[in-house]
Amino acid sequence: MCSMNATQIDFQLLVVFAAVAEQNSFTKASRKLGIGKGTVSRSIAQLEGLLGFELLHRTTHKVALSTAGAALYERTREHLAELQRALVDLPERDEEPSGVLRMTAPQDFGTIVLPPIFAAFARRYPAVQLEVRLMGPHSGPVREGYDLAIRVATGPLKDSSLTVRRITRIPVGIYASPSYLARRGRPRDKVDERHSWVVHLATIRLLKTRPLPSHFVVDDFLFARELIREGVGLGLLPLFVAKDYVREGFIEEVSIPGRDRMEGEIVILYPSSGQVPKKVIAFANFVIDAFRSHSR
Template sequence: MDLNLLTVFEAVARSRSFSAAAKELGLPKSSVSRGVARLEAELGVQLLLRTTRQVALTTAGTALYDRAAPLLRSVQAVLGEVPSREEEPSGVLRVTAPVDLGVLFLAEVVTRYTARYPSVSVDLHLTGRVVDLVAERFDVALRVAAKLQDSTLVVRKVAPIVARLFASPLYLARRGTPRSEAELEEHDRVIFRGGAEKLRLGTGREPADLTGRARIVCDDLLFARDAVRAGAGIGLLPSFVAEPDVVAGRLVRVLPRHERLAGTLHVVTPAAKHVPRKVSAFRELVVELAGTPRGLQPPP
């Protein structure tokens, strides 16, 4: 049964008029009349008594109206509480991201997000593992990779992440500043295992492949930064990781003409027909802040 027919019947029965019901429902009077006739045919009973002056309910019509009308009003009340468009983000946004992005980039994003949208709160999980967004009920993930492919996810590229060579003033004062690839080979290196273990550098078609001397190898990017900052050697670090220390004078860029693409930041969300406003607003803010020098884009 087409439940819209019940809505048509309820309007006629309540107003005792086909014309009034048609006006209320925004339908032609003929459509209202046909709707009631279809409902009567499907139920196999007469619901209304029609005369030239009035409309009256039969016994079956009265029984149906008494039971259906409260149910229809309840459904209409529930639907009335659901906004046709969610203008203001609200609810809890569950986000997952790598630890380094969370510490160095997401703190400002989340702070601005919650300040801009008071009706939303953020549940942030920082981890090095790849989270199953659907199974673990996450709304958004930030991931750094060259390319992401998953038909169950919506992936948006946000910004490239550029890696450059950095060292501490203490280390350079002790060992000297390398001026060429050949000199760089004589220096100690700090290697982040998640990046390139060989310093394949250069901006031309044939970049130099520098093995150097790996004094420290680690799987935590923030540890690698801190080791470089402490004077352990020269490290290839993403600019957004090193730049605050460059500004503060704790790190110095080495061989400025050399840099490499370390990956691309992606915002990942589960595939959905309708994206909640809290998700789209967060994604927009990530894109907005990632493109600034204080975000992920390195200064020239």
């Protein structure tokens, strides 16, 4: 067991080690980091000396992680990535963000929630021009030509090439119109077959049950809300979509025995590779801070 104080290890040594572990090559790691191969080799040797055990098995043509090296990589890689992102995200004093910021966002969330936040961002960063395309939930996370995407997430996002930052959690409830409930009654359990459903593609994972008798499968919460108001079935809606119609009495939340309250989250996605533009970092920080301030 290594008993040394972790503060003795230079952060850069761990960065070099992670690059070698990912590339399985000193040469490829040196290219990725923009430093000499000799510097990479000396950094690994220095780290092994500080830790007191071998991290890499070296052969003529490649390197491979030792058992200890694999353990170190698994335990540090996410923390290294987070720390590197945090350092990149630090505000820069000399130059304000500028240029065209191209993004995508869900139609419903974009229409209902984002306009005042976008307007406040434009006042804070007048040199940034926002180009926004509102899209359905199953367009690509960050399509070609876009700097970032805002998405509804109901489960883990597995694309390791993207930085994922949570904006806010969103309560999701089951809603129906008073006229529908008067005709069909309230659900007795989560698989009550007397009922029809309006199912949004983004909420299928939240239902966690066998396929429901759905009259409608849609990709827009505003459209789903209108169908629910018309009395065609039960449906899942985020609170930000449902609350005005609940207040007006057009729909009401329905509690179903055996079904826990659900939630999703709104996230910002942008590519992890390369230097992240100031305008992207400024926008992501601004939106996240806006929601944090609102929730206090």
